[in-house]
Amino acid sequence: MQSNDSTPATLELSTIQPIAHDQRHGRARDLFTIWFGSNIMLLTVVTGALAVTVFKLPFLAAMTALILGNLVGGIFMALHSAQGPQLGVPQMVQTRGQFGSYGSLLVVALVVIMYLGFFASNLVLGGQSLHSRYPLLSTNQGIILVGLISVVATVFGYRLIHAYTRIMSYVSGATLLLCFIWIVGVHGLPADFMQRNELNLTGFLGTLSIAALWQLAYAPYVSDYSRYMPANTGGGAAFWSSYWGCCLGSILPMALGVIVGLCVEGDITAGLIALTGSLATLVVAVFSIGIAATNAMNLYCGTLSAITVGQTLVPKWSAGALSRAITALLLFSIALTLALLGQDDFMANYTNFILLLLYVLVPWTAINLVDYYLVAHGSYDVASFFRRDGGIYGYVNWTAVGCYLLGILVQVPFMATELYTGVIARAMGGADISWMVGLAVISPVYYLASRRRNRVQALNVMGKSA
Numbered sequence: 160m161q162s163n164d165s166t167p168a169t170l171e172l173s174t175i176q177p178i179a180h181d182q183r184h185g186r187a188r189d190l191f192t193i194w195f196g197s198n199i200m201l202l203t204v205v206t207g208a209l210a211v212t213v214f215k216l217p218f219l220a221a222m223t224a225l226i227l228g229n230l231v232g233g234i235f236m237a238l239h240s241a242q243g244p245q246l247g248v249p250q251m252v253q254t255r256g257q258f259g260s261y262g263s264l265l266v267v268a269l270v271v272i273m274y275l276g277f278f279a280s281n282l283v284l285g286g287q288s289l290h291s292r293y294p295l296l297s298t299n300q301g302i303i304l305v306g307l308i309s310v311v312a313t314v315f316g317y318r319l320i321h322a323y324t325r326i327m328s329y330v331s332g333a334t335l336l337l338c339f340i341w342i343v344g345v346h347g348l349p350a351d352f353m354q355r356n357e358l359n360l361t362g363f364l365g366t367l368s369i370a371a372l373w374q375l376a377y378a379p380y381v382s383d384y385s386r387y388m389p390a391n392t393g394g395g396a397a398f399w400s401s402y403w404g405c406c407l408g409s410i411l412p413m414a415l416g417v418i419v420g421l422c423v424e425g426d427i428t429a430g431l432i433a434l435t436g437s438l439a440t441l442v443v444a445v446f447s448i449g450i451a452a453t454n455a456m457n458l459y460c461g462t463l464s465a466i467t468v469g470q471t472l473v474p475k476w477s478a479g480a481l482s483r484a485i486t487a488l489l490l491f492s493i494a495l496t497l498a499l500l501g502q503d504d505f506m507a508n509y510t511n512f513i514l515l516l517l518y519v520l521v522p523w524t525a526i527n528l529v530d531y532y533l534v535a536h537g538s539y540d541v542a543s544f545f546r547r548d549g550g551i552y553g554y555v556n557w558t559a560v561g562c563y564l565l566g567i568l569v570q571v572p573f574m575a576t577e578l579y580t581g582v583i584a585r586a587m588g589g590a591d592i593s594w595m596v597g598l599a600v601i602s603p604v605y606y607l608a609s610r611r612r613n614r615v616q617a618l619n620v621m622g623k624s625a
Contacts, residue, residue, distance in 0.1 A: 171316025174466050174478045177541050178247040183389040185321070187396035190240060191404035193321055193384050194377075196328035197456055198408030199335055200449035201284045201428060202277075207413025208420035208427045209369055211355075214362030218353055221417045224363050228370025229406050229413075235524050236374045236381055237402035238532070243385030244392040245537050248544060250382045251464045254523075256539045257530045258563075259556040260471055260549035265563070266523050267464050267471075270379040273520075274461030275494045276512050277376070278454050282306050282498035285450040288428045292443040302498050305451050306491055312455030313462060313487045316480070317387055320459060323452045328408075334445040338415055342434045348422065355421050364590040365575070371594060372517045373409055378524050380460035458494075462487045474547040518574065521597035522566020526559050526605050534609045558608045566601040570594070 173182075210221035239250060246253055251270060254263040286302030296304075312319050342348075349355070385397055416427060423430030432439040465486050466478045478486075531537060543550020570593035575584040584591055 169315075169318050170480055171318060171483075172480050174480075174483050175249050175252050175463055175470060176477065176545075178387050180390060183244075183247075183387055185388045187388070187392055187400045189321060189325070189388075190385055190397060190400040192325040192328040193456075194324075194401055194404035195408035196324035196326070196331060196449070197453045198405060199327065199331035199412050199446070200281070200453050201288055201431075201446045202281050202450065202453070203373075203409055203412040204416040204419065204431065204446070205284065205427050206369060206373060207416025209416075210362070210366040210413075211417055211420040212427070214365045215356045215359065216362045216366060217356045217358060218417060218421060220358045220363055221356075221366060222414060224366035225370045225413050225417070226410055228367040228372075229374055229409050232371035232374030233402050233406040233409075235528065236377045236405055237398045238528050239378045239524075240381040240385050240401035241394040241397040242531055242537070243382030244388040244390055244397060245394070246382075246539060246541060247386050247390070248541060249386060249460070249463045249467065250378075250380050251467045252544050253382070253531075253539070254527065255471075255544045255549060256535065256552055257526055257556060258559045259553045260547060262555035262557075262560050264468060264471060265560065266379075267467050269519050271461055271464045271468070271490075273376065273379065273516055274457045274464065275490060275497065276516070278309070278457045278461065278490075278494040279497035279501065280512070281450045281454045281457070282494065283502045284428065285447050285454075286498070287502070288432075288443050289447055291429055291432055292439060298502065299499060301447075302495065302502070305447060305454065306495055306498075308448075308451035309454035309458050310487055310491050312452070313458040314480075314484045316459065316483065317384070320452075320455050321384070323455065327449055327452050331445055331449045334442060335411055335415065337438060338431075338435055338442060339418075341436070341438050342415075342418060342422070346434050346436065348418070352421055361575075361587075361589045364592055368517065368591050368594055370409075370413070372520070374405060375520050375524055375594070376516060377405065378520065378527075379464075380456075383460050383463060384456070458487055458490060461490050465490060470545070471547075474545065515576065515578075517594050518567055518570050518597070521570065521594045522563045522601045525566065525598050525601040526562055529602050529606050530559075530609065533606055534613075558612050559605070562601055562605040562608060565604065566597050569600045570597045 207225060210216050210225055216224065242253065251263070251267045254266055258266060282302045282305055285305035286298040289296050289301035289304070290298040312323055381401065388397070419427055419430045419434060422434060432443065435442050462483055466482060470476050470478065540551050543552050548554060572581040572583040573591065573593035573596050574581045575589045575591035580589060
């Protein structure tokens with residue numbers, strides 16, 4: 160018996176526990192709206208603008224790189240989403256099946272930091288945009304307002320977040336369409352719009368990487384929003400709904416960012432307000448609410464990951480709604496502090512943050528997907544996820560941990576950031592292809608190493624039985 164999904168404001172009682180079959184609800188198409196609606200916000204617009212402001216690409220090259228990066232990165236994101244209905248647990252809990260109970264802490268802790276970074280970035284953008292349009296509201300007050308809305312949705316949990324993003328799919332989608340019509344049709348583009356900036360390989364690869372990372376960054380929590388769905392939800396349906404929802408929801412606002420970035424100089428949010436004229440009040444209001452919706456997702460998943468860390472160390476702890484609320488408030492306090500202190504250098508901090516994030520997410524994605532689809536074939540002992548000793552997965556799977564660290568190391572020569580540029584990246588003029596190298600190397604290495612490990616374990620078992 161599946162419960163219906165007609166009460167979106169119902170307080171979610173579960174946190175990281177397996178979702179029982181009689182509590183499953185929803186349809187695969189719900190995954191389209193949660194990823195489409197949550198991506199149409201100011202941070203996506205700003206990220207798209209990086210292609211022409213930081214990487215200095217012309218319009219066609221910028222759009223090609225952004226579309227290609229999103230379509231490629233979206234494959235990995237959607238493959239993670241299809242895992243949720245099968246296992247019924249959050250993504251970071253499932254990581255124990257690859258890394259072991261304590262070994263998974265290495266990844267989960269990094270993911271919590273990622274959530275805090277995106278949450279703080281969204282707070283800054285939300286606060287700055289509200290202040291730009293409503294001067295009586297200070298940036299700090301705007302930051303706090305957006306944050307408080309996010310906390311409320313996190314406290315109520317899964318149903319409310321799904322309902323919130325479903326509504327924003329229509330409202331934000333319509334507003335985004337109005338922006339395109341207004342800027343292109345009413346305001347008009349500069350006469351030399353298509354000639355601004357020049358094609359360069361470094362910028363193209365940099366933009367490609369940023370777009371791919373935008374999708375890969377969802378990988379650590381994408382199945383958190385499919386885990387309540389019935390176990391018989393088709394993997395293909397979950398994949399395609401998530402894929403097209405996230406790709407279209409990302410590419411369209413990024414395209415708006417490209418247009419704004421080529422039309423104006425300086426702050427993208429201020430440029431968007433200037434270009435949309437009398438429409439700006441609606442645009443800022445809707446996109447700021449969109450930020451709160453996305454931030455609710457970041458805070459919700461960050462909270463689940465933090466609870467995962469706690470439950471690993473104290474296995475008897477079965478966190479409920481109150482624990483989720485308290486943990487969310489603690490994480491909100493940390494992110495709020497980061498936002499208030501780091502708002503002045505936002506663009507530089509944000510660009511460096513997402514590039515560094517890429518290097519630690521790529522090897523985890525490769526290991527998780529190879530293990531799920533090629534090694535375990537989707538069959539895991541969920542009960543072992545919640546044991547201190549990791550059950551059949553042990554405390555630490557050194558094969559996974561070793562491959563993860565190797566995955567970071569193989570990317571070092573290909574890294575290109577303000578903080579460090581690798582030897583090969585420097586020889587390529589600063590082009591960053593580290594994520595491609597990481598995926599290409601670690602996927603086969605982990606697969607072969609896992610096959611060998613499983614054969615050795617099987618021989619050991621046979622030897623003991625003999």
